[in-house]
Structures are given as C-alpha cells and as structure tokens.
Amino acid sequence: MNLNSRIPSGPLEQKWSNHKMNLKLVSPSRRSNYTVLVVGTGLAGASAAASLSEMGYNVKSFCIQDSPRRAHSIAAQGGINAAKNYCNDGDSIFRLFYDTIKGGDYRAREANVYRLAELSNNIIDQCVAQGVPFAREYSGYLANRSFGGAQVSRTFYARGQTGQQLLLGAYGALMKEVGRGNIELFSRREMLDLIVDEAVKGITVRNLISGELETHMADAVVLATGGYSNVFFLSTNAMASNVTAAWRAYKKGACFANPCFVQIHPTCMPLEGDTQSKLTLMSESLRNDGRVWVPKRSGDTRNPSEIPEEERDYFLERIYPSFGNLVPRDVAARSMKKQCDEGRGVGEYKMSVYLDFGKAIDKFGKNVIFEKYGNLFDMYDRITGESPFQVPMRIYPAVHYTMGGLWVDYNLMSTIPGLFVLGEANFSDHGANRLGASALMQGLADGYFVAPATVSDYLASVDPIQKDKSSTLAEDSKQKVNQHISTLLKVKGNKTVDYFHKKLGQIMWNHCGIARTPKGLEEGLSLILELKERFWSEVNVLGSAKDLNQSLEKAGRVADFLEYGELMILDAMSRNESCGGHFREDFQTDKGDPLRNDKDFCHASVWEYKDKNQAPSRHQEELLFENVKLSQRSYE
Amino acid sequence: MMSKKITLNFKIWRQSSPEDKGKFKEYQLEDVSVSMSFLETLDLLNEKLVAQNEEPVAFDHDCREGICGMCGAMVNGEAHGPLKDTTLCQLHMRHFKDQDTLVVEPWRSAGMPVVKDLVVDRSALDRIVSSGGYISAKTGSAPDANATLIDKEKADLAMDAASCIGCGACVAACPNASPMLFVGAKISQLSLLPQGQPESLQRVEDMLDQVDEENFGHCSNTYECEAACPKSISVSNIARANRQSILKSLKG
Ligand code: FES
Numbered sequence: 001m002n003l004n005s006r007i008p009s010g011p012l013e014q015k016w017s018n019h020k021m022n023l024k025l026v027s028p029s030r031r032s033n034y035t036v037l038v039v040g041t042g043l044a045g046a047s048a049a050a051s052l053s054e055m056g057y058n059v060k061s062f063c064i065q066d067s068p069r070r071a072h073s074i075a076a077q078g079g080i081n082a083a084k085n086y087c088n089d090g091d092s093i094f095r096l097f098y099d100t101i102k103g104g105d106y107r108a109r110e111a112n113v114y115r116l117a118e119l120s121n122n123i124i125d126q127c128v129a130q131g132v133p134f135a136r137e138y139s140g141y142l143a144n145r146s147f148g149g150a151q152v153s154r155t156f157y158a159r160g161q162t163g164q165q166l167l168l169g170a171y172g173a174l175m176k177e178v179g180r181g182n183i184e185l186f187s188r189r190e191m192l193d194l195i196v197d198e199a200v201k202g203i204t205v206r207n208l209i210s211g212e213l214e215t216h217m218a219d220a221v222v223l224a225t226g227g228y229s230n231v232f233f234l235s236t237n238a239m240a241s242n243v244t245a246a247w248r249a250y251k252k253g254a255c256f257a258n259p260c261f262v263q264i265h266p267t268c269m270p271l272e273g274d275t276q277s278k279l280t281l282m283s284e285s286l287r288n289d290g291r292v293w294v295p296k297r298s299g300d301t302r303n304p305s306e307i308p309e310e311e312r313d314y315f316l317e318r319i320y321p322s323f324g325n326l327v328p329r330d331v332a333a334r335s336m337k338k339q340c341d342e343g344r345g346v347g348e349y350k351m352s353v354y355l356d357f358g359k360a361i362d363k364f365g366k367n368v369i370f371e372k373y374g375n376l377f378d379m380y381d382r383i384t385g386e387s388p389f390q391v392p393m394r395i396y397p398a399v400h401y402t403m404g405g406l407w408v409d410y411n412l413m414s415t416i417p418g419l420f421v422l423g424e425a426n427f428s429d430h431g432a433n434r435l436g437a438s439a440l441m442q443g444l445a446d447g448y449f450v451a452p453a454t455v456s457d458y459l460a461s462v463d464p465i466q467k468d469k470s471s472t473l474a475e476d477s478k479q480k481v482n483q484h485i486s487t488l489l490k491v492k493g494n495k496t497v498d499y500f501h502k503k504l505g506q507i508m509w510n511h512c513g514i515a516r517t518p519k520g521l522e523e524g525l526s527l528i529l530e531l532k533e534r535f536w537s538e539v540n541v542l543g544s545a546k547d548l549n550q551s552l553e554k555a556g557r558v559a560d561f562l563e564y565g566e567l568m569i570l571d572a573m574s575r576n577e578s579c580g581g582h583f584r585e586d587f588q589t590d591k592g593d594p595l596r597n598d599k600d601f602c603h604a605s606v607w608e609y610k611d612k613n614q615a616p617s618r619h620q621e622e623l624l625f626e627n628v629k630l631s632q633r634s635y636e
Numbered sequence: 637m638m639s640k641k642i643t644l645n646f647k648i649w650r651q652s653s654p655e656d657k658g659k660f661k662e663y664q665l666e667d668v669s670v671s672m673s674f675l676e677t678l679d680l681l682n683e684k685l686v687a688q689n690e691e692p693v694a695f696d697h698d699c700r701e702g703i704c705g706m707c708g709a710m711v712n713g714e715a716h717g718p719l720k721d722t723t724l725c726q727l728h729m730r731h732f733k734d735q736d737t738l739v740v741e742p743w744r745s746a747g748m749p750v751v752k753d754l755v756v757d758r759s760a761l762d763r764i765v766s767s768g769g770y771i772s773a774k775t776g777s778a779p780d781a782n783a784t785l786i787d788k789e790k791a792d793l794a795m796d797a798a799s800c801i802g803c804g805a806c807v808a809a810c811p812n813a814s815p816m817l818f819v820g821a822k823i824s825q826l827s828l829l830p831q832g833q834p835e836s837l838q839r840v841e842d843m844l845d846q847v848d849e850e851n852f853g854h855c856s857n858t859y860e861c862e863a864a865c866p867k868s869i870s871v872s873n874i875a876r877a878n879r880q881s882i883l884k885s886l887k888g
Contacts, residue, residue, distance in 0.1 A: 051775040066696060067762050069802055070704040086782065122778070129778035131771045131829050133795040140785030158795060164703055165798060172770030179766030187759065209751060238698040272639070272671045275680055278700045348639055382722070385671070385730050448775045496686045498679070542691050547653060548752045550694055551686065 001255065001608055001619045006409040007111040012627050013093075016115040019410070023453055024460035031056035033464040035218040036455060037203055039191050039245055041068030043163075043170055043440060044423025045224030047447030048455075050173035052222075053182040055452060057459075060216055061174060062186045062205060064240050069171045072226055072238040073443060076163025077283060079147055079155035080440040082120035087144050091152040093117045098628060099150060100438060104403070104431020105580035105596065106630050107258070107604065109623060111410060112428045116438075119445040124156055126448055130169040134158050148284065148436025155437045160283070160375060166440055170447070189214070190553060191245040192481045194221065194252045195473050200418035201465065204477045206485075208553060211546040213481055215474035219465050220418045220455050223249060224447065227402035227424040229262065231561045231568065232513070233505025235399040236268060236281040242557040243564045246406050246425050254414040255619070256607045257427035258404035259564070260572035263434055263581045264514055266332040268398035269383055270352030274502070279398035280383060282376050284436070287325045289369065290355035290393065292316045292336070298343030304354055304392050315339060319592075330433070330514075330594075333397035334583060337514045340396070352394035361389065397514060401439060403430040403581060404571070407606045407621070411454035412446060415608075418462070420455055422446035427604065432580025485545050488555045493538035497555045500535045504558070504565055507531065512569050517585045521573045525566065532562045567607060567616065574618060577601045598630050639671045642734040646681065648693055649741040651750050658750065660739070670730040674717060675700060675707060677729055694753040700725040702866065705801030708808070709754045710741045715805035715864040723803065723866040743808035746851040747815065758804050760850040761818060768842035769822040771832050790828045797825040799867045809864030812853030817861035819843055820874035827880055837884040844881060 008019040026034065034057050038049040041063040053059040063071060083096040096117040101108060128134065128142070134156050135143040147155035158165035177183040186205065193204040195215065202217035228243040229235035250256045267287060269280040293314045295307050316335060317324040327335070336353050345351050361369050366389060370377070377388045384394070405427040412420050412428070423443040430438070511524025535558070543549040578587040578594030579601070587595040603620040610616055643666045651658030665681050672680070675697050682692035698706040702723040709724055711717035717727045732738070740754065748756045798821070806817035823840055826832030832839075855874060862871045 047775070054774050065698060065704075065706060066758055067705075067802065069762075070698055070706045072699065072704075075699045075701060075703050084781070122776075124781045125778035126773065126775060128781040128784075129771065129773035129831055131794070131826050131832050133791050133798050133825065133829070134781075135795075136786055136788045136791045138788050140787055141782055158798075161703065161799065164801075165795075168798065172765065173773075173775070175762065175766040176770045176772055178762075179768070185762075187762070238704060239700060240698050273669055275669065275672050275676050277673075277676050277679055280701050382726060383673075383728065385728065452775065494687075496683050498683060540686060540689075542686055542689065548694055548755060551692060 001415070001606070001617070003255070003407070003415070003606055003619055003621045004409060005109065005621060006411060007109065008410065012110060012114050015111050016118055020453055023457035026456050026460045028056055032058055034058060034220070034459045035060065035465070036220045036222060037062065037216055037218045038222040038224065039203065040071065040224035040226065040425070041171070041174065042071035042073035042224060042226060042423060043167055043443030044425075044447040045071070045222070046167065046170035046174045047444050048222050048224060048422055048451045049183055050170065050177050051448050051452045052455060053177040055456070059177070059183045060186060060218070061183050062189045062191060064188070064190050064208070066188055068174055068185065068187065069168060071167060072241050073167045073440065074164045075238060076440055077160045077281065079145065079157035079162045079437040080123070080166065081147070081154050081435070081437045082124045082156060082441070083117055083154060084121055084124060085154075086142060087153045089152045091154050095152065096120060096154065100429070100435050101431070101628055102631075103433055103435035105433050106431065106598070106602065106625065107579055107623065108429055108431030110625060110627055115450070116429050116442055116445050119449045120441050122449060123441060123444045127166055127169050130172060132158065132165045132169040134165075150436070163440060166444065170444070191225070192248065192556070193477045194249045194416075194419065195477045196252045196416055197473055198417070199462070200416050201470060201473055204474070204481050206481070209548050211544070211549065213478045215477055217465055217467065217470040217474065219459055219462060220420065222420045222422060222451060222455065223406065223425050224422040225425045227405065228564060229399045229402050231504065231565050232399045232508045233501050234271070234276065234279050234509070236265065236279050239278065242560070244557050244560045246421070247560045247564055249406060249414070249416070249419060251609050252416065253609070254416045254419055254421070255407040256404070256567065257407040257604045257621070258432070258571065259568045259607065260512070260575060261403035261432050261581050262399055263401040263403060264330065264333045264397045265400035266329050266336060266397045267355070267395050269380070270347055270394045270396040271349050272384070273349060281398065281400060282380065282395070284329070286355060286373060286376060286393070287332070289360035289372070290325065290357050291359060292325050292332070293354050293356060294339045294344040294346060304346070313344070330581060330583065334514050336397055347394050352396045354392040355395045356392035357388055358392065401434055403427065403432060403434055407604070411457065412450055413454065413458065418458055420451055422451055432582055485552065485556070488539070488541050488552065488559065489545060491536060491539050491541065493540050495538045495540060497539060497541065497551055497558050500531065500539060501554070501558045501561070503531055504528065504562055508565050508568070512565070512572050515583050515585050516572050518573065521569050525569045528562065528565050528569065535559065535562055570616070571605055571607065575601060575605060596632060639669050641667050641669055642729065642732065644668050644677070644732060645735065645737040647737065647739045648753070650693070650753055652752060654749055654751060668729055670728070672729050673700065673725055674711070674727040674729065675725045694755050696755050697725055702726040703801060705803035708743060708803045708805055710743065710808060712739050715743070715809045716866050721866055721868050723801070743804050745807050745813040747813060748804055748807060756804070758802070760852070761802055761804065761815065763850065764815065764819060764843055764846045765822065767846035768835070768839040769826070771826055772835060773831070784830050786829060794825045794828040797821040797828070797869065797873050800869050801867055803866065805864045805866060806861035807852065809860040810853070810855070811858055811860065812856055814853045814855040815847060816855035816874045816877070817865060817869055817871065819847055820877035821869050823877040823880060824873040827876065836880060837887060840877060840880040841884050
C-alpha cells in the first residue's frame with residue numbers, strides 16, 4: 001500500500017499557497033465536460049457541490065433526507081473558530097494551528113491542520129456574505145467568545161444554532177446552483193455502492209421512495225457523508241447518520257484511518273430507559289457553575305435533597321483539586337462512567353450523575369444563573385420534565401463526534417484515484433481528539449476551499465468518462481446491491497433491526513467506549529462476531545424493496561455497522577497507548593492520566609480491506625512534527 | 637423513582653402509497669413510559685408491529701432534537717401536537733394522560749402530498765428556496781467579514797427569521813395551505829441584511845412566483861401558522877415580505 005500523503009515541501013506557512021500554484025487547472029470552457037458527484041449535503045458536501053458548480057463542472061448532489069437542509073451539521077450548537085484575531089487577544093493562524101494539533105493529542109498532520117487554520121478566516125467572510133446572521137456587538141461588529149477552554153476568543157456563533165445557520169448558508173448556495181440548472185439534486189437517495197475500475201467511476205444509489213436502484217457515472221466522486229457515532233446506537237448524532245457510504249467505499253479499496261478515535265461528550269442528557277433513541281448534548285459551559293456529584297454510598301436511592309452534604313461525593317473536585325469540575329471532556333467522562341459502574345449512579349437507571357447548581361444559585365442568585373443558562377435549563381426541563389432550579393440536573397457522557405475516517409492525502413483524495421472525502425467522513429484534521437468549534441470549520445474549509453482546487457487538479461489529469469463504456473460496470477454494481485438487499489429481506493427471522501443495533505451499541509459502549517482494556521476488547525470482538533451471525537439469521541425486515549421501506553434502509557446500515565464495529569475494535573487493540581479519545585486502561589500514569597507512546601504510535605493507523613474471509617491489513621502513515629514540540633497533558 | 641407508564645389509544649393514518657386512498661388504523665399501546673418522546677413511542681409501536689408481522693408506520697425524523705425539521709405530523713388536529721413551540725420529536729409523553737386517544741395524521745396539503753403513512757413530499761419548499769431564497773455570493777468573492785457593519789438589532793431580527801427549520805407545520809396548520817410564513821421568514825432574513833439588499837426585490841418576485849407555481853394557497857392572515865410554528869417565527873415576517881413585494885411592484 002502506497003500511502004503518499006503528498007504533503008507539499010517548504011515552510012509550513014507557504015505549503016498551501018505553493019501547492020495551489022502547482023495544482024493543475026481545467027480551463028473554463030472544458031469544465032462542463034466533467035461530472036462530479038457529491039454525496040452528502042452537510043457543511044462539507046453542500047459547500048463543495050456549490051463551489052464546484054460555480055466553477056462550471058457538472059455536479060450532481062445526493063442526500064439521504066427529503067431535503068439537503070436536514071443534514072446533521074444542522075444540529076451543531078456552539079460555534080466556529082477562526083483566527084481573525086478581531087479581539088486583539090493574541091490569536092493568530094499559528095496559534096489556532098497549534099491549539100488544534102495539541103488538542104488532537106499530536107495525531108494529525110501538521111500541514112493539513114495549518115491549512116485549516118489558514119482557511120478559517122475565509123470561511124467567516126464567505127458565510128457573512130451569504131447572510132449567515134452571526135452574533136454581533138452593539139457597534140455592528142461581529143461578536144466572539146471563548147469556547148472549550150481556549151485562551152482566546154476566536155469563536156463566531158449564531159445563538160446556540162451555529163451549525164444550523166452555517167448549513168442554511170451552504171444550502172442556499174447549493175440551491176442557487178440547483179435553481180440555475182447547474183446542479184442536479186437527488187434527495188432521498190442512499191449511496192449503496194462505489195463503482196471503481198482502477199479509478200472511481202460512479203456510484204449506485206437507492207431511491208428511498210421508489211426503491212429503484214440508480215447508477216450515476218462520473219469523473220470524480222466526493223464523499224461528505226459524516227461520521228460513525230451511531231455504531232454506538234445511542235449518540236448525539238441524528239438517527240440517519242451512518243457509516244454505509246464510507247464503509248462501502250472502504251470495501252472497494254479506500255483505506256480507513258484511525259477508526260478507534262471517537263469523541264465522548266460529558267454533558268449530555270441521561271439515559272432514561274431502553275426505549276431511548278438518542279442522547280442530546282448540552283453545552284459544556286454548564287460545568288462552569290454546576291458541581292458534579294454522586295452519593296457516597298452505592299445504592300443510595302434517596303432524593304438528592306435528602307442527601308446531606310457530608311454524604312455526597314463531589315468526585316471531580318476531590319480527584320482533580322486544581323481543575324475540579326472543569327477537567328477536560330475525556331477526563332470528566334471517564335470519571336463519571338467509573339462512578340456509575342461502581343454503583344453510585346443516580347436516576348431511575350443509575351446511569352447518570354448530578355450536576356448541581358444549588359451552590360451557584362445561592363451565591364449569584366437565580367436571575368444570574370438564568371441569564372447564563374436559561375435556554376439550557378429550558379431544554380433540559382423540556383426533555384426530562386425536571387427544572388434544574390428545583391432538582392439537580394443529571395448528566396451522562398455520550399458519543400458525539402468521530403475523528404477517524406477514510407484516509408485521504410493532502411488533496412483530500414482517498415486511496416482510490418478520483419474519490420475525495422471531506423468533513424467528518426475523513427480522518428485528516430482532528431487527530432485523536434477534536435477541539436471545540438472546529439468541526440464546522442473543517443467541513444467548510446474542505447468544501448469551499450480545498451476540494452474545488454484539488455478536485456480540479458485531478459480532473460485536469462483524466463479524460464472525461466465515456467458514457468457508453470460504463471454500462472457493464474453500472475449493471476454489475478446494481479446487481480450486487482440488489483443481491484444484498486434481497487438477502488436482507490429473505491432472512492425473515494424474528495428480531496427487529498433495532499434489537500441488533502441496540503445490542504451492538506451496548507457491546508461497543510462497554511468494550512470499546514470511554515475506557516478500553518485488551519481483555520474487554522477481545523471479548524467485545526467475539527461478541528460482535530456472534531451478533532453479526534445472529535443478525536443474518538434472525539433479523540426480520542418486513543415490506544418490499546420496491547417502495548419506501550425504512551426498516552430495510554436501517555437494516556443495511558446496521559449490517560455495515562456490525563462490520564465496522566469489528567474494525568474499530570481491531571484498531572483499538574493495536575494502538576498500544578492512550579491518546580485523545582482513545583483511552584487504554586493499561587496505558588495510564590499512576591495518577592490516571594493517559595499515557596501516549598510517541599515512540600511507537602506517532603502515526604495514523606490505516607486499514608486496508610482484503611476480503612470477507614481475510615483480516616484487513618494495518619498500515620501506518622508516520623506523522624512528522626517539525627513545528628511543534630510534543631508534550632504530555634497533566635491535570636493534577 | 638420509577639417513571640410512570642400509561643396506555644394510549646392511537647388512530648394512525650395508514651396509506652401505502654400516494655395512489656392509495658389511505659385510512660385510519662387503531663392501535664392500543666401499553667407500557668408507554670411518560671419520559672419517552674412522541675417519536676420513541678412510535679418506535680415502540682413499530683417494534684410491536686414488526687413482531688406481529690405488520691409493516692411499521694413510516695414517519696420522517698432525523699435529529700430528534702428539534703432542529704432539522706424532518707419530523708412532523710398532526711396530533712389531534714394540531715401540527716406537532718399540543719405543546720407550543722415544540723417539534724414532534726421534542727414532545728414527551730408526560731403531556732398525555734393514561735387512556736388518551738391520539739389521532740395521528742400526516743401534513744395535509746396539496747402542495748405536500750402524502751408519500752406513505754405519515755411521510756409527505758416537501759420538495760416544493762426546496763424549489764421555493766432554489767427560485768431565489770439565497771444571496772448570490774460566489775465562493776471566494778467575499779470581502780472581510782467586518783467590512784460591512786450590521787446593526788445588532790437587525791442582525792437579531794434576521795436571526796429570529798432564520799431559525800425556521802422548514803418543517804412545513806405552517807402550511808399544514810393554515811386553512812388555505814399557504815407557505816407564507818416559511819417564505820416570509822427567508823425573505824425577511826435576507827432583506828434585513830445589507831448583503832441581501834442588491835437582490836432583494838428580484839428575490840421576492842421570484843420566490844412568490846414559485847409559490848404560485850406550486851400547489852399552495854394564498855395567505856389570508858389567519859395567523860394559524862405562527863401558532864403552529866415550533867420555532868415561534870413571527871407573522872411580522874410575512875408583513876415584511878409583503879412590503880418588499882409592494883416595493884417591487886412599484887418599481888416594476
Ligand atoms: S427530528 Fe429533527 S426536528 Fe424533529
């Protein structure tokens with residue numbers, strides 16, 4: 001496997017501009033000869049489709065929902081970083097780069113991350129021009145805030161709905177091109193196969209309304225299909241978020257990098273029973289004033305108000321006296337899980353800890369606290385029916401974002417020529433852990449600015465596809481997809497798809513979640529293999545393939561998640577260190593801090609699919625750090 | 637601490653295809669925990685239906701946190717159910733009583749035809765946006781973000797309008813099936829911002845023309861839309877859009 005990252009030479013600050021000078025161009029008159037398919041319409045997909053179309057390429061855009069505006073980017077709350085330094089507080093492109101690299105626990109490429117920081121400023125300009133209503137000062141200037149423990153105020157935001165507003169901006173750009181007849185929009189389509197013949201040739205999608213399979217041939221394919229958090233069944237992701245497009249590309253030769261890197265968010269709505277379908281994120285800012293505690297005695301079922309101070313364990317304050325409730329996400333999440341595992345969890349299902357504002361309310365008064373957290377308290381109240389002013393909030397960690405993804409080079413091209421991967425679906429910018437407010441930044445940097453340049457470079461080197469030569473490839477692909485679908489429908493067992501998805505989620509959470517051990521991973525692996533077998537003999541998918549069939553859609557996705565979970569575990573087993581979102585209990589300091597192993601693991605693990613009966617092979621892309629010094633975190 | 641369980645009687649619209657006439661079917665669902673959301677209750681019902689080899693109820697949903705606009709149905713005649721400012725996915729069962737009967741049907745509007753069960757086709761709303769609901773700012777052409785200052789008040793009003801999630805509840809609630817709250821919100825957002833000014837009048841004309849081309853009715857100011865909107869978008873946005881439209885007709 002030749003993993004050429006194509007990182008340009010030269011000083012860090014000049015790599016992207018030099019590289020752009022060296023990229024080949026397609027002349028405007030020839031661009032309409034080329035067809036580019038963009039799968040997914042989140043921030044990355046919508047912005048890429050719009051930008052490529054504005055350049056003059058033939059673009060087709062695909063999304064799984066009824067409208068491109070529903071993509072999961074819409075749910076991002078917090079904000080988007082940019083190195084504008086509008087606050088004059090010492091921010092710079094280098095500092096944003098440095099924070100992102102460090103936040104990623106030194107498992108991302110310097111060159112990619114620097115480019116991301118560099119492009120961050122253009123993104124804000126672009127979004128404002130599109131009418132994104134960012135928060136403003138009374139002076140009319142853009143407002144900024146500090147986010148996720150950053151020491152500078154570089155986060156732009158639109159109330160608690162930044163993702164929504166950025167997405168609607170990109171959606172507007174996309175729909176402008178659709179309206180002008182430059183983009184053909186295919187909504188309610190699910191990509192089920194990538195057509196490859198040395199280079200990428202197209203995709204096969206299922207029309208989710210008619211059930212029909214359609215193939216679309218093209219000169220390049222852009223995947224912007226998001227992350228794989230839903231392998232855990234419960235996550236903060238939308239219900240339709242899935243790994244299928246990426247997974248099927250993987251099986252066609254696109255390598256998958258760092259699958260075990262997932263981000264877990266400590267402040268989510270707690271689990272309320274086995275009918276719960278998703279977890280909802282609440283802003284981490286809650287930990288600024290809320291105190292995390294559990295009863296000292298396990299199995300204590302008294303109401304929180306009946307538990308006296310001396311019988312409460314404010315465990316974060318106790319274990320991490322200097323950071324207290326503000327320890328980083330992963331540290332807080334691990335600590336919370338440990339309390340619950342040891343039987344001190346609270347709530348009906350004992351799967352939550354208290355986040356108590358009592359002391360803050362006494363100190364600052366109800367009004368001040370309402371000013372700060374009113375909307376979050378309302379949201380909590382709406383979902384749980386409890387007011388945090390009366391009863392302490394309950395929280396529990398949930399999977400929120402996945403850093404791993406399809407491997408891409410500096411051009412965001414995968415190991416399949418002509419297949420580009422953008423946004424959360426690729427692995428490139430966040431290393432082992434993502435900094436707050438940088439997911440939106442990456443999606444838009446990839447889509448508006450990187451892909452238009454690099455996809456052009458690729459197209460300049462290939463001849464436009466001959467439509468007549470592609471029909472056998474298309475037929476072949478359709479037939480295989482058809483087979484897969486009929487196999488699912490034919491099982492006719494007695495368990496629902498969700499039954500398997502929930503079981504898989506439990507295995508992943510317990511064995512490959514917040515804290516991992518070699519033994520636990522081993523067990524998890526055999527449990528998954530068992531479950532996979534049962535799935536293919538016991539699942540019951542009703543209805544037909546010829547119309548809207550949501551169980552069938554879900555069944556295909558869960559089948560892929562079952563395979564994906566296996567790869568995640570293999571990756572977690574082979575990474576013998578703790579870094580970022582990957583915590584191995586056998587690699588920690590005496591104080592319980594994660595222990596990185598830079599000597600042996602300063603690389604991205606890159607998995608190559610072999611075939612059904614053969615284990616995938618693991619390759620490595622070594623990471624070189626020339627501009628930052630690697631350091632260990634410590635939170636004593 | 638056990639959360640309460642209730643039994644609910646559902647009357648749910650079942651329609652296998654756009655051509656099918658469709659009818660209500662009754663289901664009784666026991667053991668509904670009041671901490672569940674409305675969509676989780678439908679999940680539970682569907683699990684039971686599959687166990688009895690009956691096809692599950694099709695319904696649209698995605699984020700389940702009230703922001704994507706994918707979910708929605710009429711519950712006892714109200715768009716997104718009885719709770720104000722709430723999408724169906726954020727409606728929890730504690731707002732219902734044991735033995736309540738819930739009549740659940742899809743959005744009803746010629747402009748948003750039923751696809752299957754509770755799923756409707758909202759592509760008309762996308763077409764309205766593609767006719768002009770944007771600012772034409774080509775990638776790469778933008779000046780520095782602070783080059784144009786924007787009144788905070790205006791930016792906030794634009795943000796209020798921009799909170800629309802495009803769910804279609806306004807159309808479903810309107811006796812004339814008019815999408816004017818949806819359209820007005822987009823027109824307002826963009827015309828309030830200096831960046832949206834140059835295209836403002838053309839935008840209004842194009843979007844309203846597209847509304848006429850779709851199978852929607854006309855707004856007669858009943859304000860049902862505002863009452864049903866899960867994001868409490870104000871009808872003042874319709875007035876603002878109408879002013880733009882008048883301006884356009886004056887200028888020709
Ligand atoms: S599912 Fe997204 S708004 Fe209800």
